Amino acid sequence: MRLTPKNELEYRYRRLQLEMTKAGLDAVIILQNADLFYFTGTTQTGNLYVPASGVPLYLVKRSFLRARMESALAELIPFTSPNELPGIVAGYGHQAPSRIGLELDVLPVNLYEKYRSLYPNARFVDASPLIRRVRAVKSHYEIHILQDAALQADKVYRRSTEVIREGVSEVELAAELERVARLEGHQGYLRMRAFNGEVAWNHVLAGPDAAAPAFSNTPLGGMGLTPAFGQGAGFNRVGRGEPVIVDFASYLDGYLVDQARVFAVGELSDRMRQGYDDMLRLQELMIARAGEGATWSEIYEAGCLEACRLGYAENFMGMAECQVPFIGHGVGIEIDEYPFIARGFAQERLEVGMVFALEPKLVFPGEGAVGIEDTFYLSEQGIKRLTFSSQDLVIL
């Protein structure tokens, strides 16, 4: 079991403290699981109180025993209720904070009111943009985990070549690939930060159903098994000569890489084959633009422009009227991390250490979807690919 090292945790909270100083925050109180895991090494229920300087205090409700096993932070303190927080913080010599950061993008209103009542004179601000900026720049430790997750992604890819055949249903494929991933350490749960961010951890979609739009903020949707969760693999069966897309978030030790590949039983139409080749080249074109200092939108716009030039204005990143305004997204602990390779981020720049998926995809209503997805990071030596499965179209 991989435990986040002490120096890694220190490196992380010190970077947050730098951001806090710039933003004039006296304290950030971290409550959400993904952020807790990043800053503590575990997700035991509790509050991580990060002062602008000095050592963070991890107040743990459940389970303190597990927190001691799993967190390398210096100050672990058992507690039973947020009511104890101000007293404990004061006991560690901290003045009552007057500007407090909370994760206002994910914190429910009722819980927020509870924390406001603890510090009635403080001003509360959204600390999530700070936290997300810190988390977007991965350490070498994190890159190594992501590299290991890419090995899992390749095993899923290889198994796909063995199990895709005419007549098999999407859910039969998904269930088998999920089994393979779980045996390789997949946690079985995908973390998405956005509200209502319920997302299947794989979209295994065949033929026309891949073109069905869904509530999820993804270029492809799929019918799913029920309108209660209408996305991802459904009961639809693989036919000859139609694309089967296996889009899979592989998770290892808390980190995910995102990879998609296209398979077909029998030959694809020229249009589908051409579309696939075009998306491969489009991904290359975007990679070439993804240097240090490039704005997130500039990489996005380059992809859009090329897709339009190739005549895919109505097919690119979803069916017409359901197109998503992004071609890529940061990954790490959550699937919607910074950077967003999307419209509207002309001021945000790519930095060394950022990890992101690029997923140019085409949807042809009534026929199916083709495209490619890989996960990359910007190293000091330029862009490197994390996912490494063959990009060839797989004809079975």
Next chain:
Amino acid sequence: MRLTPKNELEYRYRRLQLEMTKAGLDAVIILQNADLFYFTGTTQTGNLYVPASGVPLYLVKRSFLRARMESALAELIPFTSPNELPGIVAGYGHQAPSRIGLELDVLPVNLYEKYRSLYPNARFVDASPLIRRVRAVKSHYEIHILQDAALQADKVYRRSTEVIREGVSEVELAAELERVARLEGHQGYLRMRAFNGEVAWNHVLAGPDAAAPAFSNTPLGGMGLTPAFGQGAGFNRVGRGEPVIVDFASYLDGYLVDQARVFAVGELSDRMRQGYDDMLRLQELMIARAGEGATWSEIYEAGCLEACRLGYAENFMGMAECQVPFIGHGVGIEIDEYPFIARGFAQERLEVGMVFALEPKLVFPGEGAVGIEDTFYLSEQGIKRLTFSSQDLVIL
């Protein structure tokens, strides 16, 4: 694909409107997926505006096409932003609401501020208790789905008897049982309403690791595969003579039933066997108390008292200092619905139509966990069992 019928949706929103009238609310705006599914039959991204009287308006951002396919509501309206909401509502002849209910237990602060800005003169209150009361009382339509979900639970149970053997790891078992459930229609995602309610949809735990506490609000935790998600099945292998507990949430058409059974390779110790038998009897004793009008706490207290009388004060519902203050919980679309068979609900009463799991369990640190879980509902003829797999201890 099962679609929620129009009369079922009407029955549901009219019951909410009754609650709204009692609470003096002019409107409830529903945003969260589980509630959206209940009141619309789908989870397409949007806002369901429920007036105190009259027909609800489902404003749909994505995908309007899917909403039309999946929702039997009369008024589906495409929209692109919450900014359009007040205009659309006024256009349907509704006065601007002065008391508005929102799901304040799940709604993030940033999103709340957005809705407050739309109606700056309105008062906002938490509509979740109302919504949860309505959802707690299941219709015959819902009971039928839950009965079908229990068939899936039994297939998982039967497969368990075939695959549990000495030396197999928890995650190998979990992965295989997950595959079986997915083929039977499991959506692959468990809905929990509580903040940070990330929960594995099964806890397959063997021997002493079953006694490990976890961050999840569950009597058993398990080590999981990583501290990033430290619950559920781990790499631990099944040994001879130790209990293997398969606790599984089976989902069908959006609804779940919760069932747990105990298996062992070779004989269990007398203490474990006795503990298992005691939990069976304790479940029966609780069922006998679970009549119409019984308070939720009264059923809970009866179980606790009996566990103490049997000498399990330190073992019941978790290891000492990590015991959870409940023995049962409502199920339906989410795993933490009303009623809570728990401490602190002396005013809340069991009603006909309520569906809940009862899960008396014992934890013996260093040895393992035993117990039973079934899902029940209170019918007009008294308590009925939904999950039906054999309750015998399975010695393999």
